Amino acid sequence: MSQPAQPSPALPAHPSADAVLAALDPEQREVAASPLGPMCVLAGAGTGKTRAITHRIAYGVLSGAYQPQRVLAVTFTARAAGEMRTRLRDLGVGGVQARTFHAAALRQLHYFWPQAIGGAAPEVMSHKAPAVAQAAASLRLQFDRTGIRDLAAEVEWAKVNMLTPETYAAAATAARREPPGIDPTGMARLLEVYEEVKADRGVIDFEDVLLVTVGILAEHDDIARTVRQQYRHFVVDEYQDVNTLQQRLLDLWVGERDDLCVVGDPAQTIYSFTGASPRHLLGFTKKHPKSRVVRLVRNYRSTPQIVSLANLVVRGPSGQARSHSVQLEAQGAAGPQPVLTAHPDDPSEAAAIAAEIAERVAAGTSPADMAILFRTNGQSEAFESALAERDIPYLVRGGERFFSRKEVRDAILLMRGAARSDDASKPLPELVRDVLVGAGWTREAPSSGGAARERWESLAALAALSDDLVATHPEARLPQFVRELDERASAQHAPTVQGVTLASLHAAKGLEWDTVFLAGCSDGFLPITMADTAEAIEEERRLMYVGMTRARRELRLSWSGARTPGARATRRPSRFLDGTTSILGDGARAQRKSTRTVGGGGRNSLKPSLPAKCRGCGAELTTAAQRKTGRCDECPPSYNEATFERLREWRLATARAASVPAFVVFTDATLTAIAEAEPTSESDLSRISGVGARKLGLYGAQVLAVLGGTDVAEVVAGAADGDAETASATTELVD
Structure with a gap:
């Protein structure tokens, strides 16, 4: 049984401005009833933020404060933008542009490119991995598929923070960015070559859509004026996820005006790894001193039991609510305890x-x-x-996206053909199901699972969508249903699939x-x-x-x-x-163990400690060997196998020269830890468990030379002059 949604009076087919407000709770009404001027809405989870901002837009249009074509509502996913358009349509408001940042920027880019730059706008790459791989290869860097994906993510981070190859290294170091397998200077060089690869191909990437649009608006005052004349009122959803580049674009869109409403929740900031930052949301009132702040705290989604648990978790160990966080107040009926x-x-x-x-x-x-x-x-x-x-x-x-599935595309094609002969002799849901049967669908679900069941569920979702359309528009026929599907496909606003x-x-x-x-x-x-x-x-x-x-x-x-x-x-x-x-x-309660130190007595005889954690799965490490490598026995090693083999080769040669077992030089666990850490200095090497001062003096330079790529034979030969001394010291280690 679903948790009941926020109760509201049914709206007429063509609602008035007052009717739009009547459907809201007091805080939501405060958002909607002030459609002009700057506003910051701090909206907790499940508090109806989409409802509040769509009703704000609807009230602005129906009261005459807005012209719908002058409104731009921006969000972060095509699904959310599609949902916003659907809600506005159901409120009797059409013509409002509800788009993602990238979709809005891409439209402007295609429109203004001939005027600002000349010719047609370049193609946008669907994936940057091939270009990143080509850039890495030209620098003679070797990465597997996972490594290329990590490099592509780092390219995205650099671009959304508006960094150049010249400014990347300092910013990455300050942000403690550590792309695997490459240092900040090398990554900066890769960024430079990546841009050259794109230029040679005559393409741009996803982030360039925003960057180039920012450049055009910043450098061409006439184009910026045109955009600001077109859009005079702005709404930005999920504002806690805005990054530096998106904020810059928004500033250029808004210009000197202040008709901007932002909506977000600092407690739901979870994309900082992409460059998103809540600082824009938290600093909104400083940037717009006249802004009104409204907090939506009434949670209509979850039971009081779930809300209570979520509030405890977000407060953290101090038990104190953050000054900028929203403490949810449950409005629904009680349910089972979590x-x-x-x-x-x-x-x-x-x-x-x-x-x-x-x-x-x-x-x-x-x-x-x-x-x-x-x-x-x-x-x-x-x-x-x-x-x-x-x-x-x-x-x-x-x-795979819903509207990209073959069975969905085939079904829509059949409906497009059937729409030409829809004589209204059958109810729309029945007609849609007849067409779906022609596409291979059955009215009863298959007993098997797997791909067959997944295809059936996809087509069943289309049938359910026809039921929804008739519920809101009883007069709708197959041509209207096909248009609805086209709009949803364009917005990637998929229906619910039964699974x-x-x-x-x-x-x-x-x-x-x-x-x-x-x-x-x-x-x-x-x-x-x-x-x-x-x-x-x-x-x-x-x-x-x-x-x-x-x-x-x-x-x-x-x-x-x-x-x-x-x-x-x-x-x-x-x-x-x-x-x-x-x-x-x-x-x-996470149990923390206390370990008694050997020897007992004294104030440190009981030393509370947190067992080391496996960096792969998070399991506690219970043996000295596990703690040295930072891994439990079940997780695979993360070292470069070629590096480890070279270290083993060096260890064997060193042990043979001293006539001692290999483990006397370094144990397997210590050697593995060295291979995984890849230290670049004696200071780094000394931090590895098993590398004491004595062994650091004996082998430190040789180990670093091996890790630095020097041939093992050269390392061993270079140490030949000191063989007698080293052998003697190594023998002492055995004794």
Whole structure:
């Protein structure tokens, strides 16, 4: 059963301005009733921010404050823009431009390019990876597919922060950016060559759409004036996710005017790795001193039990609400308490969740009303397998786009043909289903799962969409339905597909379900191991908050003690749950062990410590060898195999020269740790466990030479003059 939405009076077919306001709660009404001037809306999760801003636009148009074609509403996803257009249409307001930053900029780029630059605008690359790979190859840098993807992400970060090859290195160092396999100076050079590759191909990338539009507006006053005459009123949704480049473009659009309404939630800032920053939202009132600030705090999405848990998590260990955060106030009916469940390992966790979902489906719950959320895409496979074993339909968020699927494209083509002969003799939903049968659809769902079930669900979603259209426009016929599908395809506003959603927490932003299974609630996943600064940890906290607030009625949290069956249970619950024991029980408390030091006595005889964590899965490291490498035994090594083999070759030659076992030079664990850390100085090398002052003096220069690419034979030969001394010292290590 869904959590009831915000109650509101039904609007007439052609609502008046007053009727639009009557549909809102007091805070939403404050947003809508002031359509002119600067406004900052701090809107918590599930508080109806889209409702507030679409009604604000509708009120502005219906009251005469706006001309609809003079309004530009900007958001971050095509789906959100499509939803906004649909809501405005249902409010009786047409002509408003609701677009993403990139879609709006691309239209302007194509329109003004001939005037500003001449000729036709260049093609936009669909993917930058091939150009990045070509740039890396020209610099004789070798990266695998994952490495190229990481480099492409770094290119995007540099561009949205408006960095050039000349300014990148300093900014990346200050931001502690560490693209794998390349230093900031090398990355700066790659950026330079990447731009040359694009120029040779005569193309631009996704970020260039914004950059070039910014350049045109900044350099051509006449074009900037034209844009500002066209758009006089601006609304920006998800403003906490604006990056430096988007803010610059927005400033150029707005100009000297102040008719700007921004909407966002600092507690949902989860994209800082892309360059997004809440500073624009938090600093809005300083930039616009006359702005009105409205806080939307009434949560209509989730039960009071879910809201209470989410509030505890977002507050953090201090228990104090941040001055800029929104503490949600639940408005819905009570529901079940959130539950935290521990499992012995990852497959057990996936199987248990699939079993519970199967029970709910058997009891009549729609699979589309449930979702499994997790921190990383790599966690998806276990849940896909567990659901497939039980023939439960599912869809992976971020997979193939709905309107790109072959069965959907074929069905729309058939409907376009049938629309020419629609004589209104059948109700639209019945006619649509007849056409879908011609496309291979059956009125009863197939008993099997897999691809066949997924195709069936896609076509069933089209049938359900015809029901929705008739509910709002009873007179609609097949030609209108085809237009609706075309508009949704253009906006990537997909209908709901009947399947359990599998999604990462980032991909789940902006979505909601009756029941959410939030899996992997352990340190190492939440927070992710790579989060090694206070700022990064807080973003991970916000990510868990976002996941919790996707649930309308039930929230089921879980974690597992180990990755694989039979492995040592070394994980612990997420530290973000420490303050939630009043709701989730003592099982939510992350247990911290105390270790007694050898020898006893003294004030340091009991030394509290946090066991080291595996940088791969987050498991606690229980042996000295594991702590040296920073990995548990189950995670694969992350070193370059060629580097490790060269180190082993050097160790063997050194050990033979001293007539001692190889482990006396360095143990396997220490050698692995050196290969993974790839130190570049004796200072870095000395920080690795197992490399003491004595061994640093004996082997430090040789190890660094091997890591620096010097041939092993040359390193060994260069150390030949000191062989007697080194051999003697090495023998002492054995003795």
